Amino acid sequence: MTEDSPEAPGTTALYVYAVCRADGGPALDGVSGVARGEPVRTLPLGSLTAIVQTVRAAEFTDEAWQERLTDEPELERYARAHHEVVSVVAAQAPTVPLPLATLYTAEDRAGLVLGNESARFHTALERIAHHAEWGVKVYAADSPGEDGDETARQPCTPGTPGTPGTPGTPGTPKDRGRPAPGAGRAYLERRRNLRARHERQREDSLRVAETVDTQVCRLAKVSRRLRPHGPGTADGHRLQVLNATYLVADHRAAELELLVKDLRERTGAGIELSGPWVPYSFVGEV
Secondary structure, eight states: OOOOOOTTTEEEEEEEEEEEEEESOOOTTTOOOOOOOSOOOOOOOOOOOEEEEEGGGGGSSSHHHHHTTTTTHHHHHHHHHHHHHHHHHHSSSSSEEEEETTTEEEEHHHHHHHHHHHHHHHHHHHHHHTEEEEEEEEEEOOEEEEEOTTTGGGGOOTTTTTTTTSTTOOOOOGGGTOOOOOOOHHHHHHHHHHHHHHHHHHHHHHHHHHHHHHHHHOOOOOEEEOOOOOOTTTTBOOEEEEEEEEEEEEHHHHHHHHHHHHHHHHOOOOEEEEEEOOOOOGGGOO
């Protein structure tokens, strides 16, 4: 959808959190939203209802928002406040959450734009009714050390027989530090074996990921495969081979949890299940 970008300082704008059906309207008592001192309220859209809040336009200019993007604590505060409102509404009725910082210059402008999208909102609401979003991540088994030989990385202890330069070591001073015959070939062989083992583990992990995805898809109404997180992210050193999200009917939640538990036991893989969440991933571009 097209969002307005308020520019004039001192004026107000309308922040829109979500859209739900008009039946009764959700209870919004105690929800603060992103603007302190302004109530979170409803905006009628015919057979739909938008969840909105009046905000200071100067806090949401392009410049202000770009500055906020570099302030992680402040950005997180806005994201949490936005999500809190969406979660409260979604707990009461099927809800289409809108992206963070969806704003319009006035109520009539918001009503016009959102009203024109009513057919798409109804389609999304029909899709997600009585469903929740669940995340499933699968991780590859830990790879062996880079050298492929943990013993070789242990420091030598002075005085130990067989340590160069200590009593009991054969050879003359000029032999010290010289690799044993065939050491280079042995090292290359270890490296080749390590790479082969790593590749087998990766292939096995990818097969497990496909098995997990296939099994969970049988329970889900629809699914999305996301880009796996790489090493160095919040997931640490583990290699992620599946990062997917699934729209699952509420009455099948316990079945999903049992399935993931069984898949862990059968495959021995590191499988993480998260949820249930508001189905952000399945409401489409609205």
